[in-house]
Amino acid sequence: MRKYIITGLLVWLPLAITIWVLLWVLGIIDGVFVWLLSAVQAVLPDSARASIRELHNIPGLGVLVLVAALMLTGMFVANMFGQWWFRQWDRLLFKIPIVKSIYSSVKQVSDTLFSSSGNAFREAVLVPYPHPQSWTIAFVTGKPAGEVGDQLATLSGAASEEHVSLYVPTTPNPTSGFFLMMPRSQLRPLAMSVDEALKYIISMGVVAPASDALSAHPAKQPAAAESARN
Template identity: 70%
Template structure:
């Protein structure tokens, strides 16, 4: 009985977690969409209330609207006119006390993580942590700030060492580049390895192709 229960659990657990995550995202989009409708009911004329109220009960409309808004925003900010508006918006936000500190910090982190030209979280390495002889996987986040680097000898890098099984929490370390060992696995493979507590191992790296002359 125990064997069959565990076998059934292994089949249904990944599906249940996937459905739970999708429902959470759907609930988040529904919340934002309903907030936009509430704002519309306040701003638009009184005659539009009935139409907006009917939109609340259309299934899946929040997903379509939110994805369309993201797509339209992306198209808008990738041209010169849109980039000018983004700069004006940033200047306006940065003049508001307290808000500018939160906004600028989040913007810098998001620009670093999601920029196609950035190097953050694009390299998985092996590092000794929390003590010598104990190894774990970390992700390179960049180089130390100039003031920090001035107090260090040699080349150093910033590392994010996630916790298991929740990789959204972890530790930030600054270590010599020579103290870490690069890994061939991708960031996605390393995250799966960490979340599964080492159970789901990435496939071994493919052997290098033999030279043409050697094959002949």
Template identity: 70%
Template sequence: MRKYLITGLLAWLPLGVTIWVLLSALSIVNGVFGLMLKASKAVLPQAVAPHVDELANIPGLGPLILLLLVTLTGVLVANIFGQWLLGQWDKLLYKIPIVKSIYSSVKQVSDTLFSSSGNAFREAVLVQYPHAGSWTIGFVTGAPSKAAAEHFEEEHVSVYVPTTPNPTSGFFLMMPKAAMRPLGMSVDEALKHIISMGVVAPASETQQHPHPGEPNQPAPSNPRG
């Protein structure tokens, strides 16, 4: 019974976690949509405002409207006039004391991570951490700032070393480029390897080496007979 219970749990666990994540994301989206409806009631005519609450009862309308709004925002910001509006919006938020610190930090990080010309999380490498002889996976995030680079005699790179099983926290290191070793993994494969604490191997390796229970590859013939 214990064997069957664990086997059944392993079969349902990935699907259950996936559904939980999707439901959590949907709950957040619906919450944002609800705030948008409340804000719209304050500016709409009184004759229309009572019908706004009925929109919240339509399934799937919240995610659809937010997706449409984000897409239209992207279309607007992609042109010169939209860039000017975004610049004015940034200037406004930068003048608010507490909001300025949070907004500017998040904007810098998001622009770096999602920029098509950026180097953030574009390469997985092996680095010695936390001491010599102990190796871990890190991600090259770019080059050190000029203020830091002028203190180095050789070329250094900025590396982010995530923790496991939660890669959202980690350590920022500046190390010699010659001290790290390129890793034959994509960023996605490296993240899965880190989150699983080394249990999940890259897809390229699992294709070459079958899992336990799968038929083994035929052994090479002995040329000597």
């Protein structure tokens, strides 16, 4: 009985947690939507408040409105007129003392992570951390630039060696971690994708990538494996 109960638990637990997380996110979005409707309702005449009040009882309407708002915003900013207004909006927020620090930091991170032309979180590697005898998974986020890049280039024996910026996530919460800058020669490239590496980290090594990961990502195969195949 214990074996069957545990087996049934392993079947239903991932589905239950997934549904719980989705309902939690849906509740947050609907809560914000209801707050916006209440704010709009306060400035409308009494004749229009009844129709606005009926929108409160439609489940999932906040998600649909959010998706539509994101699509309309993207379509607006994609043209020259929208880009001009977006630059004016940036200038306005950058002039507000406290908002400027928060907005600029979040904007730089989001532009780096979600930009289609960026290299952040495009490659998973093995790094010797926290000491040379232990290894962990990290993600390449770019290359050191500016004063930091110049200082790394002047290190003894590292004038011609390429350095990369790395993010080492913690487990089981990968949203916190460590920022490292290391020579690329000390890294071990991995054939697994970023999604597979994140699953491996979040599961604390329980959910290992498939054994055919090398064949699924031939561009990342190490040179040794290529020579052995030949």
